[in-house]
Amino acid sequence: MKLWETVRNDVRNDxxxxxxxxxxxxxxxxFPSAAAQYLLEKFPIIGWLPRYNYRWLVNDVIAGLTLGLMLIPQSLSYAKIATxxxxxxxxxxxxxxxxxxxMGTTKGK
Structure with missing residues (x-):
């Protein structure tokens, strides 16, 4: 018990x-404001999605389809190279x- 009191006093006075x-x-x-700021920095979609202009939707869908069509043969060939x-x-x-x-940004920023 004496040791416990000594340790507690040392910790209090250190x-x-x-x-x-x-x-x-x-x-x-x-923490709350820092966590919100961290999320906004790491996930910009949180900031720009509410202000997204729906006139850009057609162009974004075309870009997404282009990316998807490019990724399919690329991923197949990379898998083949990696055996x-x-x-x-x-x-x-x-x-x-x-x-x-x-994690990327768009025109809304």
Whole structure:
């Protein structure tokens, strides 16, 4: 019991622990706005989707179809070069385009 009291007093009076506690509380208070800012930086779709101009929809669909038509033979050939089954190439071809849709920007910015 005496050891526990000594450790507790040392932790309370230690400058580094006090600083860590102060900075931790400061970070917790800033967390909601910092988290929102982080999400807006990493996923720009959150910012521009509400302001999206639907006149651009036809051009964006054409661009998406062009990308899809390009990715199919590319993913098949990359799978063949890697000597894996071509089905795996097709299954993995959608991920880069989907990531770009969420993490890329558009004219709305």
């Amino acid at each position: 400058v580094n622990w006090n600083r860590a506690g102060h900075l931790g509380l400061k970070g917790l208070r800033a 894996i089954s071509v089905q795996y190439g097709l299954m993995s071809s959608w991920l880069p385009a989907a990531l770009y849709a969420f």
